[in-house]
Amino acid sequence: MSKEKEFTPLSGYMMLGIVIFLVFLSIVLMAGHSPFYILTLGAVFVLTPGFFFLNPNSSMVMVLFGDYQGTIKNNGFHWANPLLTKKAVSLRARNFDSDKIKVNDKVGNPIQISVILVWQVRDTFKALFEVDNYESFVKLQSDSAVRRLAGQYAYDNFDNEHELTLRSGHDEINQALEENLRNRLDIAGIHVIEARIGSLAYAPEIAGAMLRRQQASAVVSARFKIVEGAVSMVQMALDQLSKQQIVALDEERKAAMVSNLMVVLCSDKDVNPVVNTGTLNH
Template sequence: MNNEKAYSPVSGYVMLAIIAVLFIGGIWGLIVARTMWLILPLVISIVLMPGFFFVNPNGSMVLVLFGDYQGTVKTNGFFWVNPFFMKKSFSLRARNFDSDKIKVNDKVGNPIQIGVILVWQVHDTFKAAFDVDNYETFVKLQTDSAVRLLAGLYPYDNFDTDSEVTLRSAHEEVNHALEENLRNRLEIAGIRVIEARIGHLAYAPEIAGAMLRRQQAAAVVSARFKIVEGAVSMVQMALEHLAQQQIIELDEERKAAMVSNLMVVLCSDKDVNPVVNTGTLNH
């Protein structure tokens, strides 16, 4: 037997009534009738008492008799089974596991800190009870191993192009890969992975400052590129509009001066202070 199977126990209320009758009868026989053979119901009732147990909602009870797996009770209620059964309860509720922030190297070798949030639950009590020593410890260790593997598959960020999948940008793809990895790892312990996602992601402290400056520099370059691109378009549009409306005819030298002035105005970080020419165009 290597799979979970259901077990149907006896109602605890029925057995409670029977054991109560045996117990009271044994006490009566011992005290009132003073007949020694009537002590037998008292002994039987005491032997049967350990067979009682109850199962809460989203709970279960694994039953084993002298090393032989008998089954799992997942029905809620008050029950009685063979008092010689070993009973071990398992919660079937969904649980959250927020892993510790571990330091690993990403795909390009940069040290990063990463942590994950895992939502899981037990779905096969036989595997959780007998295929691993401690299923909760197994979840923690396998999650740690999966995080280390995930970090080595992707770079933290890519400053040169947006085409490559990174830990910081491709959340859906990275989280899906993490979830599939954990699902394969934890199946051996009868664990169902409900959700797995990165909960913490940052550069390691020793390179965080340098990487921040690099990100800022990349952002500045990108912003400047957009500004220059927009300024060129605006200058081109201005020259074409002047030519179409025939507002003023400019030679190449004056076009060059106008382009230079417009580019300075549009690309400058600060407000421009214009110099007003009160003479002619040539002076």
């Protein structure tokens, strides 16, 4: 047997009625001074340990002297052979938020990363008999999976914005993590409902330097966009002046106008304009 099978117990209510009848019969026999009341009372004591309750989204694994008999998943009041060993296994979805672990990303930068995992037991046989402790197995395999994931991708890439990284590729990274965990936890009968990165940051020893690098990269990118927009606006202004023949500018005045507009458009501070009230030549 290498997979889960169903076990059908007897109704607890039916067996309870039998036990109550045996108790009543024992009382009658005792009143009649019959020695057979010992047998009926003995049967009551033997049958009573077989009663158990099963809550919704719970299961009970039945083992008889080391031999797996099956798993009960129907909630309610049941009775089974008192000699059976009963092991409860929850089928509810569980959350696992791992501790932050320090690993190196693809390019060798130390980072801190953690995983949030939502999982549940699907195969009770595998959960109990294929691994030693399925809850510890989930934790250890989650840490191993997130370490492997961090080594496959860089935290960020300032030189190539199109490269998939841990910080930018949320959906793809989480999907890769989830698939990896599914393959790892299948041996324990664990179903992965959702897996995603819970925390991601540079390690403290390089966090300050990387923050300055990100700020510098952001400033350069913003300046590039500003200059690109300013050039387009200057070109549009010159084209409109020429097209509508508002004023005729020679090359020298065009250069002066371009210089002034670029200063106004690219400056990171407010510019104080100087109004020329004289002629065009002054």
